Amino acid sequence: MWENHNSVLIGTVLLAALYLWAVGPLRRKKGWAPKFPVGRAVTFFAGLLVMLLSLNGPLHDLSDFYLFSMHMVQHLLLTQVMAPLLILGLPSWLVAAIVRKPGMAKAARFWGSPLIGGGLFISSLIF
Secondary structure (H helix, E strand, O other): OOOOOHHHHHHHHHHHHHHHHHHOHHHHHHOOOOOOOHHHHHHHHHHHHHHHHHHOHHHHHHHHHOOHHHHHHHHHHHHHHHHHHHHHOOOHHHHHHHHOOOOHHHHHHHHOOHHHHHHHHHHHHHO
């Protein structure tokens, strides 16, 4: 049985609309955004699709009511598949604009280092 959760649907639609508003073709017409990154947009929307499929439908019902292993599959889909797709879907000019802010480059280097970022990720899976 396929069951949709309104909060997931609303959040996904809002996130997609925000993405299109921030980097979409409409921004190019106004002159401040570079060329629309179609490949990156496909990647971003693939991440949104993974989120929808893991938080709605049979996988969600199995994880909530029957199998703890399916709950863990949900976690792995959200952390190992969805999150990287969303990050890779961001256009490079947007990431560069964020990292240029004072202190952000240093924070990105620290939290993004394999030792710190990987250690926190593994710790969250263990605990």
